[in-house]
Amino acid sequence: MPYDDAALHEQVLADVFARGCPSRDVLEHITGRWGILALAALASGPARFNALRRRVDGVSEKMLAQTLQALERDGFVRRDEQSTIPPRVEYSLTPRGERTTKLLLALIGQVEDDLPEATESQRRYDEAKSARIG
Amino acid sequence: MPYDDAALHEQVLADVFARGCPSRDVLEHITGRWGILALAALASGPARFNALRRRVDGVSEKMLAQTLQALERDGFVRRDEQSTIPPRVEYSLTPRGERTTKLLLALIGQVEDDLPEATESQRRYDEAKSARIG
Numbered sequence: 170m171p172y173d174d175a176a177l178h179e180q181v182l183a184d185v186f187a188r189g190c191p192s193r194d195v196l197e198h199i200t201g202r203w204g205i206l207a208l209a210a211l212a213s214g215p216a217r218f219n220a221l222r223r224r225v226d227g228v229s230e231k232m233l234a235q236t237l238q239a240l241e242r243d244g245f246v247r248r249d250e251q252s253t254i255p256p257r258v259e260y261s262l263t264p265r266g267e268r269t270t271k272l273l274l275a276l277i278g279q280v281e282d283d284l285p286e287a288t289e290s291q292r293r294y295d296e297a298k299s300a301r302i303g
Numbered sequence: 304m305p306y307d308d309a310a311l312h313e314q315v316l317a318d319v320f321a322r323g324c325p326s327r328d329v330l331e332h333i334t335g336r337w338g339i340l341a342l343a344a345l346a347s348g349p350a351r352f353n354a355l356r357r358r359v360d361g362v363s364e365k366m367l368a369q370t371l372q373a374l375e376r377d378g379f380v381r382r383d384e385q386s387t388i389p390p391r392v393e394y395s396l397t398p399r400g401e402r403t404t405k406l407l408l409a410l411i412g413q414v415e416d417d418l419p420e421a422t423e424s425q426r427r428y429d430e431a432k433s434a435r436i437g
Contacts, residue, residue, distance in 0.1 A: 192415050227322035
């Protein structure tokens with residue numbers, strides 16, 4: 170039975186800790202400032218560009234376009250262009266994108282739930298710091 | 304029974320999609336280029352600065368210091384300074400840091416496992432693009 174040597178090799182070696190490993194780029198696309206929010210926004214279903222832009226509050230048109238392009242290239246997001254006039258472009262998660270986004274949503278949920286603790290920790294840290302300086 | 308009104312209020316409102324929500328900063332600290340790798344490196348146990356720096360291949364001294372400081376301030380990482388000569392500083396995960404890092408490790412594992420698929424997706428995307436241009 171034939172198998173893909175290159176893919177096998179790559180799978181064995183993938184290591185985000187290694188500077189040159191391409192897995193690090195992929196990880197950065199999904200966890201980057203806008204990547205994580207774009208994927209999370211698509212978790213509730215397919216959406217058009219402008220709807221995504223409204224949901225991901227603060228993103229520029231250019232940054233959202235770049236973000237979606239990187240996610241499409243990596244295979245997390247699918248871009249469908251319907252041949253209407255004007256053309257209607259819709260973005261959605263691929264099955265792999267859905268699996269990844271589930272983990273991202275869990276992470277986001279945890280950060281949101283724990284925000285009071287994080288804020289309290291920041292307050293204590295800053296207080297201790299100004300006590301050392303003062 | 305008294306309860307913390309501010310904390311309750313904050314918990315209800317935390318929303319990473321909102322531009323000004325402080326949860327967005329916390330999320331960026333743990334998913335940032337170096338934050339995610341520093342946390343993942345600490346998952347295998349407490350470590351000193353230089354050991355972390357070797358593990359997180361490519362990080363500068365300054366960036367690692369800033370990263371650890373933000374994670375300590377948010378309450379994900381604990382910094383212990385032992386009063387030896389010279390002082391020995393060790394970093395470790397707090398219980399909240401451990402919970403968060405579990406999700407990050409799952410994400411990293413998925414990205415590493417799926418790297419062959421992502422690479423193949425990138426190849427197809429680039430091929431289709433050059434076909435459109437050419």
